[in-house]
Amino acid sequence: MSEKQELLIKKAYEEVEKHKNEVENDPYRLAYHLMPPVGLLNDPNGLVQFNGVYHVFYQWNPFETAHGAKFWGHYSSKDMINWREEPVALVPSEWYEKNGCYSGSAIEWEGKLYLFYTGNVKLEDGTRETYQCLAISTDGIHFEKFGPVLNLPEGYTAHFRDPKVWRADGRFYMILGAQTLEEKGAAALFVSDDLYNWLPAGRVAGAGMNGLGEFGYMWECPDLIHLDGKDVLLVSPQGLEPSGYLYNNIFQSGYFTGRLDGTSAQFEHGPFTELDRGFDFYAPQTFLADGGRTILYAWMGITDEAEAYQPTVEKGWVHALTIPRVLSLKGDKLFQAPVEEMKMLRKDEMIIQNAKTAEITGLNGKAAELLLDTILVGAGDFTIRFRNEAELCYDADKREMSLQRRNFRTGNPETRTCKLAELNSLHIFMDHSSLEIFINGGEEVFTARYFPNPGDELISFHGDAEFNFAKWTLDKMQIGRILNRGGL
Structure with a gap:
């Protein structure tokens, strides 16, 4: 572990201890949701069941209740009800992530846990760089960083992030949220045979594709799942205009149902459907649990002008994750239901x-x-x-x-x-x-x-x-x- 890494971890836990009583005695502290021990929580990351244990990582800023250089906080559980706070998994200690270990995913392969995430770098001239990075663990708790495995490809701005990785048909696939040079939202697909070397497969969805018109200036947090013989692309587009009862939050989260051809990178899909009709739901991510359930967590919050006015900010923390939800597909419609384990409470x-x-x-x-x-x-x-x-x-x-x-x-x-x-x-x-x-x-x-x-x-x-x-x-x-x- 580098000296800078040790220092960042030490400072983060000093913040936890400093605000511990204030945070834990807040009457708005939730009873059965995952929350940050201090500071700000946002996207769920790296959802996985590894060696029979559920792991939930999350975007975490331990130093303030605002968005800054993100860490990856970490909880683990055997039943999604009783949890253990694990040591912080990732901290922005290296040059390729110095302004934040941004969102990503996890995959188990040959007994090891692989974390893929976006390293965010902001330069002095106001521009940014983005790197898709890898960290590996043998125990699911301690991670060794391997640095960038994918640099920014041609055709996209540096708003290129949130890798979701899965295995199908003998290969590994990575889908990323992106902004094209024309400032249109898109989802880009990459393939690999070894998890280290990634090749572009093509742009699979976005504004102006598959019969879709203008559809936002950036797509975040893509997630490709397979249900009932169909492929479902979850994505969080930014920049949609309100339309009646639709798209009334500043940013949206929803999905397209269709079929992905990984070889040709073609994804034929139907219309976009919002996943949630409420005020606070963003950046959903899923994982496949033992027994075949596809389970979703989302950030129970959103970045908008009212975020800083939540009363928990005065107590040193803000935001939480949703309860875990099982997904099913009926026709082309996704249904969400609380996991059965919630009955234990x-x-x-x-x-x-x-x-x-x-x-x-x-x-x-x-x-x-x-x-x-x-x-x-x-x-x-x-x-x-x-x-x-x-x-x-x-x-x-x-x-x-x-x-x-x-x-x-x-x-x-x-x-x-x-x-x-x-x-x-x-x-x-x-x-x-x-x-x-x-x-x-x-x-x-x-x-x-x-x-x-x-x-x-x-x-x-x-x-x-x-x-x-x-x-x-x-x-x-x-x-x-x-x-x-x-x-x-």
Whole structure:
């Protein structure tokens, strides 16, 4: 380990210790979501199951609640419920990453864990350089850096990052988010036989391709998955203009369904579909778990003008990851559902059959799971109010579901809405300062942070609907902390 690496790690953990009490005693600290021990968290990175253990790495700035030179924080778990804080995996200590170890992915091969990430370099004249880098581990905890394995190819600006690597048909593939020289968003594909030497296969998707018109100035965090005989490209395009109920956040995350020919680098696909209808969902990444499940985590946040106004900033931390979600494909539509392991947190079960909206009273909670099933066809409008700070509203005539909260910066109400062909179930996960709402088995999802009065625990129902109702209080997940944070 280099002297600079040791110094950066030491400084990071000094920040953790300095703010430990303030962070851990914040009433908005979440009960069952992964968060930074201090500072800022953003994209999930390197999601993988390695030797039976789940690993979640994440973009981490330990020194401030703003975006700067990113580290890779690291958690591990055997069940996605009980976690261990592992030593920081990557720090920006080398020339090719001096301004940040940006996002990337992980792959297991021949008993070793390979991390691919973007090394970010900002030059004194304001320009930048980008390098796709490699680090390798035999135990999943300690990593040896091998430096850049792919430099910036022709045809792209230095906004070229976030490698996702997988193996198929006897070869390795890497897809990257990119900006063309014409400042249009794109996804670029590369191939390798050994994980060290990469050759360009071609641009597989982007603005002006496959019948797609103008579609943003940059595509981030691409992820290519295979479900039900089809290929699905997840991507986070920047620069989409709002269109009715679509694209209402500053940046979006969604997917194209189609079929990728890795040899010719042709990806025929359908339209872009947003993955989440809420306020705080970006940079999703998936991994394939033992047993065949494709599991997704996303950053439960976004970079916008209200980011710095979240009240946790005053306590020295900001942002979290979503709960893990299993993906399935029905036709060309991705469904998201909470992983079964989340049931391990349930306690204090309450079940009401044929409940009427107006009859459900006296409910309280800060960390709870709600399930409304078999909502009757023809039911009227109804509203669920969460701790007097957010509302989920259903308009039966329009068949529209809306989530409303207060803007962190202005305090004014803001709303996100989606249309539904029908409504038959709601599955809601509320935490101390977050909501994740799965509609119709995950056909649509709303993800949001919100910050109620810490003393307000009331969950209230209003309107005219009838359904089977269940509620559970959710336990706090356990996180084992590093006792000696002196180094890797």
